[in-house]
Amino acid sequence: MLDDKLTSGVIERSTYSKEMTTLRRVEQHPIGAMDIDSVTEADCLEFFRYLIRDRGLCINSVRVSQLQLKSAYWYFLRERRTANNPMQFIKLFPKQRPVPNAVTRNESLAFFKAASKLKEGSRYHAVVWLAFYTGMREAEIAALQWRNVDMETGYINVCQSIGKDDAHREVYNDTYLKTTKSRNTRIIPLNPILIDILRKRFQYQTIERNGVEPSAQTFVVGFPDDRYIRPQSISVWWRRFSKNNNLTGNQGRRLKFHDIRHGFATNMLSEGADVNSVASIMGHSDPSITLSLYASPDTQAIKTAMNTAGLFSGFGTA
Numbered sequence: 001m002l003d004d005k006l007t008s009g010v011i012e013r014s015t016y017s018k019e020m021t022t023l024r025r026v027e028q029h030p031i032g033a034m035d036i037d038s039v040t041e042a043d044c045l046e047f048f049r050y051l052i053r054d055r056g057l058c059i060n061s062v063r064v065s066q067l068q069l070k071s072a073y074w075y076f077l078r079e080r081r082t083a084n085n086p087m088q089f090i091k092l093f094p095k096q097r098p099v100p101n102a103v104t105r106n107e108s109l110a111f112f113k114a115a116s117k118l119k120e121g122s123r124y125h126a127v128v129w130l131a132f133y134t135g136m137r138e139a140e141i142a143a144l145q146w147r148n149v150d151m152e153t154g155y156i157n158v159c160q161s162i163g164k165d166d167a168h169r170e171v172y173n174d175t176y177l178k179t180t181k182s183r184n185t186r187i188i189p190l191n192p193i194l195i196d197i198l199r200k201r202f203q204y205q206t207i208e209r210n211g212v213e214p215s216a217q218t219f220v221v222g223f224p225d226d227r228y229i230r231p232q233s234i235s236v237w238w239r240r241f242s243k244n245n246n247l248t249g250n251q252g253r254r255l256k257f258h259d260i261r262h263g264f265a266t267n268m269l270s271e272g273a274d275v276n277s278v279a280s281i282m283g284h285s286d287p288s289i290t291l292s293l294y295a296s297p298d299t300q301a302i303k304t305a306m307n308t309a310g311l312f313s314g315f316g317t318a
Helices: 002-008 013-027 041-053 059-078 105-115 123-134 138-143 192-208 231-244 257-270 275-282 287-293 299-312
Strands: 155-158 161-164 175-178 186-189
Touching: 013 059, 041 059, 105 123, 123 138, 123 192, 123 231, 123 257, 138 161, 138 231, 161 231, 186 275, 231 257, 257 275, 257 287, 275 287
Parallel strands: none
Antiparallel strands: 155 186, 161 175
């Protein structure tokens, strides 16, 4: 089933890899040895308890396994391989959404101080400021090529990402170029500061390439030989950089690279940007995703909004 979906292009290699992970977990549990016609609702529930109790998976990871098993049984029904669907009445675990640990006003000073230590034009100098000023995901930053950057008009075209493929590590490289997470292209405006940072990155790469300017196909934060950097390498570097500089977000937790994206959305909204515009920049098809995932409450913004509401209603003070 999964091989057919991969071959026909229904699913990405990264999705295939995740579904194979679930399949391996099923095989390691007694449910994996059972015939699909004999699996009961109780068997499925015990499998999910096993994932939490014995494998230590979080609720969100188990929820993914639930979705994949539901999909598998609907496929078996549609192909008439069974009349049994033990997943039909099993409710999905509610998705847990932790409060974003964003870089907001209070954390910005420490963030700027740490980032200023990075050499201008270097790979990670560009990585950090691309994330901070655009809200791009690390896999999108790693996949960004100079053909996607227009410094004259001041726009970035985000049209590709880098996926991870653990299932075919022996056949392919474990990463590959793919479409963005939403499968849509989006345009992000560049501010003058970021344009200057990218110009210096271009000059730096020219030096790295022994005086040969980067081509349109060269990856902006990639290697001189036109290879891209793996997103996992960015994550490893960032964890060390964040720890060494004691960087934390507004929830007091160690700052992860993805938290910079949280901060971008939070700051844009708190500064008055409309939700539709922020959702477009973030690559969300539905603005409600932006509000629910990335916009943590900003006390000052709430206070300003409440004062404004009071003025409009005639009860505010001048």
